[in-house]
Amino acid sequence: MFLDIKQVSIGYSEPLISDINTSLELGEVCLLMGNNGIGKTTLIKSILGQNNLLGGEIFINQKSVKKLNPSEIASQIAIVFSKSEIPENYTVTDLISLGKYIHYPYYFKLNEKDITDVNEIIDKLNLTHFRNKKLTELSDGNLQKVFIGRALAQNSPFIILDEPTTHLDEENKLMILSLIRNLAKNENKLILFSSHDWRLAKEFSDKIWWLKDKNLISGISEEIILNNPELVTPKILDFNHNFHSPDIEAPKLEKEMMFSFLQKNFASDLRNFKLTFKNDKWELKSDDFYDNYHSFPEIKQSLQNLMNTIESD
Template sequence: MNKITTNAFHPMQLKISQADIGYKEILISGADAQLQSGEVCLLIGNNGVGKTTLIRSVLHQIAILRGTITLGDKNIQELSVKEIAEYIAVVLSKSAIPQNYTVNDLVSLGKYIHYPFYFELSKEDQKEVRETIENLGLQQYDATPLKNLSDGNLQKAFIGRALTQNSPVIILDEPTTHLDEKNKIIILKTLRKLAREHHKLILFSSHDWRLAKEFADKIWYIKDRTLHAGMVEDVLIRHHELTDPSLFNVNEYFKAPHIIAPPLYKEMLYSLLQKNSTADLSHLSFEFMDNRWHIDAKGNGYQCGSFEEILVLVKTLH
């Protein structure tokens, strides 16, 4: 077996070098990126750009078209399926539900990657399974069949299985999709704690770039067949479309005004105006100061104290 070096002097590293990623057609060209033990990385990009394909390439479920992907000091292509399973715990967005399994059964399953399935888990293993279930807030569902769980709790149970696997790398494809805000934060705080305290390397995909600011160290952002990789803050600063409300443009005829405001207020105003107007508003300027909106329309000044007042004003300025 080709053992990967993971001691203190050789921390786990996932490295992509000059890789073309796709099936017959290239989705990501010339990708270069790397992650180290202790880092959390958010993989982001629009639907169809290759996020899941990139994950499957890292898992060597599909071959890359050019370049290399290395895990530790080994080319991923040199590792067997069993070795990859030992070093990488995976939570996919669409996982098959084992028939008649309970939450405890599924979370325990993570342990059997290390043993023949007929083995009985040790007391230490069983204790870790219980602690994982409690940390995810699933203790009341311990003996509940998976088929009776909500989508959110089912997702948390699959994440629990990955955690008990105790692999140095954890990869999650859209892990927070079915979770409400409270459970989303539980999962992300758990992942960050694993990275910091247990030196895990964690890569997870999502459509929500906002998660990166609070929970991730790195971003891998796929756009125009290119993988933009780096520190969260560096990538966000270089790609304003990630933080600009125009990312959510659903009205092709709408011409946006100039808006100076905190991000949340800016996004709310942008959404309000494009939902209710197809006009060219580029001649207007909005600035949020002292809890009021100050509007300039070709030299004429107005003030509004609410979004409702803004909507009324804009209709008179058409």
């Protein structure tokens, strides 16, 4: 395994996460998820050798992180942060070229092979037309691709991305997630990325690391989700105490969504009504009423009319 974590506890004076035992191989994509403040950044810094471990050991390519100097770690791991400073007046080519300088002194001039590598990365990321564009003139999606390009220029086998889809619209999120997966499979890179958009991101990951209750739950993405139904089951809060739900007969997801919709729109006692989801339609019934609807707004309008009739009587 390229990344091997054995009996590791991370944190500061007290452990945030204890007894981590997991591993990742080249060519895999792993999604790191968990609530804010639970230890995602601490785990990333521990893998990078920036935080002292409270116990256990982390191995990168069979070498202990404790025994690697910063230059050796940089040769193995590239990192892309979600909040990166944009160098003033830098172009796409300038920023991607910076990835080469982990191998050279700052005053060194890139050789012909380095320049060719940078140009190939620009083409691979579909940034050819932006080669000489200033970073400040790029869209958020293309800017994120440029920072990923800098990581590729570093030519490290392991890339860590911290919230790579933050502030991106849906189209650009899909573009970046597809890019991440293609890099892992086509370039044999190990990719570890954190994301709050895990419902979308899970589709692109081979494995999940889920930080929960001071533990790291790890495994095949689909198995983690199947074994932890709370990841896909919506949590509906009963916050409207003036609302009394009708009887709702429907599959779990449809039932919870209907309850959520009604409590946001009614401060009423709807217990004399029954809603049944059948053949992709909702049946609304009471003692003296029956009708079918296809959409939530139709149900809302009908219930409002019925409640107004009851109040006027």
